[in-house]
Amino acid sequence: MAVAIDILSWALLLSGGFFVVVGGIGVLRLPDLYTRMHAAGVTDTGGAALILIGLMLQAGFTLITVKLLLILLFLWFTSPTASYALANSALFDGVKPLLQKRGADDEDEG
């Protein structure tokens, strides 16, 4: 039983780590501020959630699990607010989003 929980926990931790790395790759690959914010979103929703759930399985039925759950709750309450503040101020500062650009090559930059 303990082994099963360990395996499940590690699967969650590793897939959480995978999402965090994907978020990083996305921030590097995507072309502008707004699209990069979507990649950053993968890190702090999917990545954070899977890692925290994996850690909850390690902690078992203890107060630590409750605290991890509260971390996830507060993270999911605050991070969209911070993202909104960033996107909104960028928009008001005149950062134009690149629209409808397909393909990785930057033939019509600017």
Added chain:
Amino acid sequence: MVYAISLWIALYATWLLLSGFYTPFLMGLGAVSCAVVVFIARRMDVIDHEAVPIQLGWRILTYWPWLIVEIFKANIDVTRRVLSPSLPISPTMIKVKTAQRSDLAKVIYANSITLTPGTVSVDVHEDEITVHAISAEGAADIAEGTMNRKAAAVEGA
């Protein structure tokens, strides 16, 4: 008054879970501390239906699981787009009319949009939200309005 008592209960429950001390003396101190916080919040006049949204009740508890599933579906979609060599993105800006009436429900909707990767709400004005989506498909999902209706259902009839 109902809001003040609910705030005290929420604060004390959080205090109990975070402290882990269960001796009568410390629990008493915790109870008094929470009461002082509620008293100060009352004097600051910040205890209302937005600070302590008990009117959402169980409806928010049915909304959250649905939202979590949406978040994971969106995570997988954005991951696929980021990792595929051709980078199949089609950034789109759309405006949606909110189906919610209260400011609180609009915040819930706008934050839900941002919380699902691939869509970010960049501007909320009156009853209109400007959404930036990483793909035209994501924008179409928002325009279709399932999340809009679910978030409106949270605030009740």
